Every structure is written in structure tokens, then in C-alpha cells.
Amino acid sequence: MVDIKYIGHSAFEFKTGDKSIIVDPYVSKNEKYNYKKSNIVDIFVTHGHSDHLGEAIEISKDKKAPITAIAEVATYCSGKKCKTRSVGLGSWLYYDWGRAIFLPAYHSSTLPDGSYGGVAASIIFDIEGVRIFHAGDTCLHSELKTYKELYRPNIALLPIGGTYTMDVEHAVVAADWLGAKTVIPMHYNTFPEIQADLQRFAQLMQVNNTNCAILNPEQIDQDEKSVKSAK
Ligand SMILES: [Zn+2]
Numbered sequence: 001m002v003d004i005k006y007i008g009h010s011a012f013e014f015k016t017g018d019k020s021i022i023v024d025p026y027v028s029k030n031e032k033y034n035y036k037k038s039n040i041v042d043i044f045v046t047h048g049h050s051d052h053l054g055e056a057i058e059i060s061k062d063k064k065a066p067i068t069a070i071a072e073v074a075t076y077c078s079g080k081k082c083k084t085r086s087v088g089l090g091s092w093l094y095y096d097w098g099r100a101i102f103l104p105a106y107h108s109s110t111l112p113d114g115s116y117g118g119v120a121a122s123i124i125f126d127i128e129g130v131r132i133f134h135a136g137d138t139c140l141h142s143e144l145k146t147y148k149e150l151y152r153p154n155i156a157l158l159p160i161g162g163t164y165t166m167d168v169e170h171a172v173v174a175a176d177w178l179g180a181k182t183v184i185p186m187h188y189n190t191f192p193e194i195q196a197d198l199q200r201f202a203q204l205m206q207v208n209n210t211n212c213a214i215l216n217p218e219q220i221d222q223d224e225k226s227v228k229s230a231k
Pocket of ligand 1: 052137164187
């Protein structure tokens with residue numbers, strides 16, 4: 001059983017038992033969310049942009065939780081005195097709560113100091129047999145079809161805001177290619193450039209027979225609004 005909470009933008013908390021894993025923790029955008037209440041044991045960052053690195057460094061130091069990220073991002077974080085796990089694309093990484101794999105995302109990655117952040121990533125999490133695909137920032141690409149075959153994701157977290165990533169129409173295709181039963185939209189409406197028509201997304205997903213879970217970060221403290229996923 002994994003409890004998925006949407007913090008906002010591309011930030012999510014996955015809770016399994018008494019442990020939490022946090023991804024792209026741009027938590028300062030959501031005043032209703034207090035990371036201090038969660039037992040965060042691992043932090044994942046898809047790429048170095050500030051809307052994804054977010055408050056990872058502060059949380060890592062506070063919780064003594066390592067940041068797993070692509071080598072260049074990990075090196076930046078170790079330079080800020082954080083525990084890190086430096087990784088590349090393409091292999092399962094094992095943790096006491098499950099495993100994760102970094103896969104290519106079509107996007108850039110620059111760190112807050114302007115240095116190169118390496119390749120941008122999508123990440124698949126396998127937590128108690130539930131496979132969650134976090135797309136990071138990416139356009140639609142045909143490798144997503146192979147992810148269905150290789151990883152069989154149950155839940156896909158997809159950007160829909162456009163401009164910097166895939167948009168509503170492309171996210172609908174991505175959902176189909178990934179074959180996930182549930183899709184949670186992310187990376188929309190945070191800035192004027194990434195406004196998205198959520199209703200249209202929900203309608204198109206309905207046509208595709210895919211469960212579209214629109215989570216409201218404003219209601220993050222209400223447990224029933226998170227997605228509970230059984231194996
Ligand atoms: Zn972004």
C-alpha cells in the first residue's frame with residue numbers, strides 16, 4: 001500500500017508504512033504542507049532546475065535523508081553538505097522500501113548557480129510492487145511505449161502544463177503509451193506559461209478509459225484526497 005500525496009507543481013510524497021519518500025520537493029509553494037510532520041527517509045530530484053530541486057537541500061539536512069540524483073545534481077548537493085546517492089540512467093537502485101530507476105527525460109538541467117546539471121530524468125518507483133512513473137519534465141517520446149512493456153507502471157505522474165514540457169494532448173498519448181491505470185497530472189498552473197485545461201484533460205482521459213486523479217495541493221492535509229494504491 002502506497003499513499004500518494006500531491007504537494008504541488010511536480011512535488012509528491014509517497015508514504016509506505018511509517019516512511020515517506022519525497023520527489024522534486026518544491027514544497028515552499030504549498031503553505032498547507034509541512035514536511036517536518038513526515039518521516040522522510042529519501043529525497044529524489046529529477047533534474048537541477050529550482051522548481052524541482054526545490055527545498056531538497058534544507059529537507060535533506062533537517063531529516064538527515066539522502067538525495068538521490070543524477071551525478072551532477074548530486075555533486076552540487078554534496079557541496080552543500082547533504083548526504084547524496086549519485087546515480088546515472090538505467091539501473092534499478094535498491095532501498096529498504098523498494099527500488100527506483102532513473103530513465104531519460106527530454107529536457108535541460110541547470111543548477112541554481114548556473115552550472116550544468118547533467119541529463120534530466122524521469123524516475124520509476126517500485127514500492128511494495130506498486131510502480132509509479134514520475135515523468136519529471138519531458139516531452140512525449142516513443143520510449144514511453146517500451147516502459148509499458150518493461151516496467152508496467154500502475155500510476156503515471158505526467159506534466160500537462162506545456163511550454164516547457166508535454167501539454168494536455170501529448171500527456172493523453174503518454175498515458176496511453178505507458179498503459180498506467182491511473183494518471184495524476186502535474187506541472188501546471190504554477191506559472192502563467194504553464195496554464196492547463198484540467199477539465200479537458202480529465203475528459204480526454206475518460207475517453208481513454210484511464211482513471212484521472214486530480215489532486216488539489218490545497219487539500220493535502222485531507223487524507224481522502226490522496227491516492228491510496230494497493231498492489
Ligand atoms: Zn519544471
